[in-house]
Amino acid sequence: MIQIRDEIASDVAAREHLLDACFGPSRVLKTSQRLREGRLPARGLALSAVRDEKLVGTVRLWDVETGCGRPALLLGPLAVDPALQGAGLGGSLMREILGRAAAYGHGAVLLVGDAPYYARFGFAQAKADALYMPGPFERERFLGLELKAGALAGAEGVLRATGAFEALPEVAAEAAAAAARRRAA
């Protein structure tokens, strides 16, 4: 049985391994990555699919803003273990994360991906046609979805990241040490 749940810290190594398997190591050169690096995913919007304690799927959403100041989420990467592709897990991850995003009050989701796949969830190129990624991107793969009617109407300009910053490793290590000291006290 496959469970979809919030991503936890111990998923990270397996998630990165899965993404390398699905997209290859050059994935880190994509412009989408520029909007994610150094940031945390949007609150409550990083999911893992797990089967028998093995990570078999991942999807995350990231806070961004359009050039005209409109908030949105950037989706990606979405990936499913190659051994399980075509069995509906990608769809389940998409429906779960889009449902959560809507429940948290977000208005719009953008992504760069295969239009024939994402169209089934309502994504369309027309919703992003006045928007730009902050680097090279394929226009026909840049798609938008409104979770609230009109959330992308008139949206234009270059996307920029607005998510919370990830803690630097040394800051995170110091916070963990301080927490351990507090527990021991």
Ligand SMILES: CC(C)(COP(=O)(O)OP(=O)(O)OC[C@H]1O[C@@H](n2cnc3c(N)ncnc32)[C@H](O)[C@@H]1OP(=O)(O)O)[C@@H](O)C(=O)NCCC(=O)NCCS
């Ligand atoms: C794309 C991906 C997340 C889909 O997950 P999945 O669990 O395999 O997908 P589902 O089982 O929910 O859906 C399968 C359907 O999607 C279609 N599909 C899968 N990948 C597709 C793609 N890249 N383009 C168009 N259609 C695609 C399948 O043909 C199938 O269609 P059908 O329902 O008409 O038979 C997964 O295949 C994956 O991780 N691929 C590697 C990464 C990748 O190529 N990503 C490209 C998208 S940006």
